[in-house]
Amino acid sequence: MEMLCDIKSMTKAELTEDFKRLGFPKFRADQVYGWLHKGVETFDEMTNISKDMRSVLLQNYYICNVTIEKKLVSAYDGTVKYLYRLHDGEYIESVLMKYHHGYTVCISTQAGCRMGCKFCATGMGGLARNLTPSEMLSQITTAQRDNGIRISNIVLMGMGEPLDNFDNVMRFLELVSDTDGVGIGMRHISVSTCGVVDKIYQLIPMKPQFTLSVSLHAPNDRLRGEIMPINNKWNVETLLEACRKYADATHRRISFEYSLIKDKNDTAECAKELAGRLKGMLCHVNLIPVNTVKGNSYERSSQAQIERFIKILESSGITATVRRTLGADINASCGQLRRKKKEESDGNIQQN
Ligand code: SAH
Ligand code: SF4
Numbered sequence: 001m002e003m004l005c006d007i008k009s010m011t012k013a014e015l016t017e018d019f020k021r022l023g024f025p026k027f028r029a030d031q032v033y034g035w036l037h038k039g040v041e042t043f044d045e046m047t048n049i050s051k052d053m054r055s056v057l058l059q060n061y062y063i064c065n066v067t068i069e070k071k072l073v074s075a076y077d078g079t080v081k082y083l084y085r086l087h088d089g090e091y092i093e094s095v096l097m098k099y100h101h102g103y104t105v106c107i108s109t110q111a112g113c114r115m116g117c118k119f120c121a122t123g124m125g126g127l128a129r130n131l132t133p134s135e136m137l138s139q140i141t142t143a144q145r146d147n148g149i150r151i152s153n154i155v156l157m158g159m160g161e162p163l164d165n166f167d168n169v170m171r172f173l174e175l176v177s178d179t180d181g182v183g184i185g186m187r188h189i190s191v192s193t194c195g196v197v198d199k200i201y202q203l204i205p206m207k208p209q210f211t212l213s214v215s216l217h218a219p220n221d222r223l224r225g226e227i228m229p230i231n232n233k234w235n236v237e238t239l240l241e242a243c244r245k246y247a248d249a250t251h252r253r254i255s256f257e258y259s260l261i262k263d264k265n266d267t268a269e270c271a272k273e274l275a276g277r278l279k280g281m282l283c284h285v286n287l288i289p290v291n292t293v294k295g296n297s298y299e300r301s302s303q304a305q306i307e308r309f310i311k312i313l314e315s316s317g318i319t320a321t322v323r324r325t326l327g328a329d330i331n332a333s334c335g336q337l338r339r340k341k342k343e344e345s346d347g348n349i350q351q352n
Contacts, residue, residue, distance in 0.1 A: 007061035008036050008134035009171065012180060022056060030180070032057070037181035039141030041065045064134035066092070066142055070337065072330040079327030082143065083337045086111065086135060090128050091338045092159055094139045095327065102152035107139040109169055110160025111338075115194050117215075118227045119259060121293045121335030122159040125342065130165040133172040140182060154184055157192040157213070159335055163199035173210065186210045192257065197234040200242040204249045213255040213286070214243055218265045219273035227264075240277060247282040254283045259290040260301040260309065271309045275316035285313055285320035293335075 010018070016029040028049070035046045041063060043054045066084035069091065073080050080096040092108040113120070114127035139158075144151055154176065156162045162169045173189065176182045186209035193200070194215045203212070216239075218224035224231040234242075243254050256278070260266040278285070287310060289300035301309070306322055313320040 004062040005060060006064050006132055006134050007032075008064050008137060009132050011174065012178065022060065024053065028053070033180060036063065037137070037141065039138070039145045064132060064138060066135060066138040068142065068146065069341070074327040074330045076329055077327065079330065080143070080147070081327060081330050081337065083341060084139065084142070091341050092131065092135075092139070093335065093337050094143060094158055096143045096147065096151075097327070103149055104153040104155060105140055105143050105151050106155045106157050107136055108158035108160050109136060109156055109162040109165050113160045114164065115161050116229045117194060118296060119261065119290055119293065119298050121295070121339055123335075124295055125339060130168055131160070133168050133175055136169070136172040137175055137182070140176060151184065153188045155190040155192065157190070159338065161194055161196065162191050163193045163196040166199055166202070190255065194228060194230050195234055195239045196230070197238055197242045200246055204246055207250050209252070211252065211255055212246060213257055214239070215257040217257065217259050219270055219277055223265055223270070227261075236277070240281075243283070244281055251282070254281070256283055256285045257288060258285055259288045260306055261290045262299040262301045262305070264298065266301040266305045266309055268308060268312060271312035275313050275318050278318055279316065283318070285318055287320055287322045289325065
């Protein structure tokens, strides 16, 4: 039996080429591509495509969808958290947030993650597998359809390390920014990395127009090495050198993520050291009070400590903001729902 092809991971040019081989005119590729990117889940929903053609499509392709397994809506701010089920039984999470300028969705790029950051719920379970471009796209179209909205911004800050799934993520970015599809421009997309330095160098000549977020979380190797294993492969200086080159080449401001952990990386000394290391770089610092996660003992910093930290950065000329916590009542930070689901199903297997 011939393998069916993941049609939603194909670019419009690839689809057009494929359709030519199947004997369909170009406008059919335009129509089908349009439907797919509106988020239809079956070929039968493509009402301007004949029955005969739909059956040819079924013989050659499948439409990859994510299914809503669970949906939590915050009573505070309307933030929606989705637990999606994938075709092979894996689970991933997405979060939809409403800001004054529109809707932002935070999507996953992998089921799990192999980077093992100590403060992260996703990292604790290891990597199950990479997501396909179509699975990333479906997180967006499903949230749009489910809420009857258009999403204007995307952040790749859900489960997984985007640069550890490089080719699929690049293809997804090409698809989602295509004006014939969802049409979210690169300038409205952020890609977050824990610091996969060789991939940052791979990005530089591509001159990406998305925002690169780098999860720094500590100003020195002693602290960063303790909470982020990747630091033992590429240390702070190596990472920051790559970031400087990236900013110089792309003229794009890098956004450094810094999760404040009580009595660990939130001291005045840390703030000063951080300011010193970032001096002169085109960048911005995003401070996030760490989310408490079952399985570690990290606590969030006090408000006073957060304010002291930001003052020190600002007095050194580093722009910084404290990220507003959305969806506090629904555990909006990623990895926790999937873990719970996994524990439940592992429990079931033991009972059987
Ligand atoms: N793997 C990528 C993107 C996904 S994680 C990365 O690490 O950048 C998205 C962001 O959430 C990262 O900045 C990560 O460090 C942060 N994060 C993970 N667990 C967290 C927690 N418990 N509290 C606060 N931030 C957390
Ligand atoms: Fe992976 Fe990012 Fe979590 Fe680290 S913080 S384990 S890189 S998802």
